[in-house]
Amino acid sequence: MTSPISPVRVRYAPSPTGIPHIGNIRTALFCWLLAKQTKGQFIVRIEDTDRTRYDTEAEKAIFESLDWLGLDWDEGPGKGGPFGPYVQSERQQTYIDAALKLVESGHAYFDDTTPDQLHALRERQRAAKQPPRYDGRGRHRSPEEIEVSRQAGSPVTIRLKVPDHGAVSFVDAVRGKITFELKELDDFVILKSDQMPTYHLAHILDDKAMGVTHVIRGDEWISSTPRHLLIHQALGIEPPTYVHVPLILGKDKAKLSKRHGATSALEYRDLGFLPDAVFNFMCLLGWSPGDDTEVMTREEIVRRFSIDRINDSPATFDSEKLEWMNGVYIRNMDEDTLIVELLPFMERPESEGGLPDSVTRPINRAYFKRLLPLVHERLKLLTQGTETLDFFFADNVNPAAEDLPGRKMDAEMTKRALEAALEMCKTVAPFEPEHLEAEYRSLAEKTEMKPGQLFSPIRVAITGKAFAPPLFDTMAAIGQDRCTERIYKAIGILRSAGTSPAE
């Protein structure tokens, strides 16, 4: 099997019942890729016929996820198109008409079995250790009986008649031929008592009306596909090509869930991931380019994407790999773009992971631009801007006394180092990286310390951290006065911790 060359029409058809899961968005991504590659159309359709579970926030999150990942659609809400509306609740009449036609043609029937009766039926089946299934009793109801129920306000649905023997099969583009025995299936509802269609009927009518050529969807839908094939048969239409994409599992091989951490694209956005990195990573969930390449531009992925390289076995979500990949994307970003990405994270309130509230917003960009090269290589997440750079902005550096000594240094030696460092800091000029380095190295010699020993307490005093960007660049960026104050403060911390002998 090879990818279709002719332009496809594919659709992403989410139900706005919850914040879209990463697996759901991955389906949208595969649709988008195939549409771009074949110069076809990517359609977005909102499947909101389950009015009891409809959630406005979920709908908003769907569009936000698509926007964030740059999955632009050719037809759909907000975009229009020749086959609209692209929201199922606005297409209700077409579903009602089709369901009634199926009744007329003898493929479907009205059913007035009440929820209580269905419940009682299931209970009996459970007691008899039989699988719960509808028993087809509505097939024998007369139009008059249905009318009486209707008048009495009882719920009336329309069900498709499923032949009680035979089989249906289809060739899935990922898994090959799949066959289902019809005796396993019961007559299922296509139009609910609220006059809304079930997903089974609605999506088929819409896919047909919208000229969808390939249905790309999660493989949890495979078991429903025989129903869909039967509806196609009853309507006398050809099914599309089915492309069922594999499940996404956590590293422990369990289905990816909250337990594994973030499960929606928007959570990854908020955690400091870049859309391009998430896009790249998600493409590799269930697809591979056929070699070891992992980091690829959108263009490259679009060019290399093909259905025949979609795996039929589940994909594993490796969050460490995602973080690594995000780091690669951050490293490859030019500084001006990265600043634009980092600023909003650092300008958030302190309680949300931003710089201390004492730091004035907006952040001074020229200053930030000077700092970024010092940490650019080390950033893996946009949220790390704050923890990596906070000491450049905020003066409340407050190291613990026990963090100040470097390797093999006692409190006395640490104090000596900091005192010597303080004296030099006050007067050294120019306060520039090379000069600072030369001066502090000779100070180490004079005070008979290893450079590392002298520099460690200075680093902690100035940054509050044992790991920080190159010391002298850092000092130069922070400036002479602020560095002097911080070293002075650290000496005070050592003293009041009582770690230095009383003077």
Ligand code: GLU
């Ligand atoms: N509305 C369905 C869902 O959200 C669509 C399934 C399909 O793509 O056919 O999963």
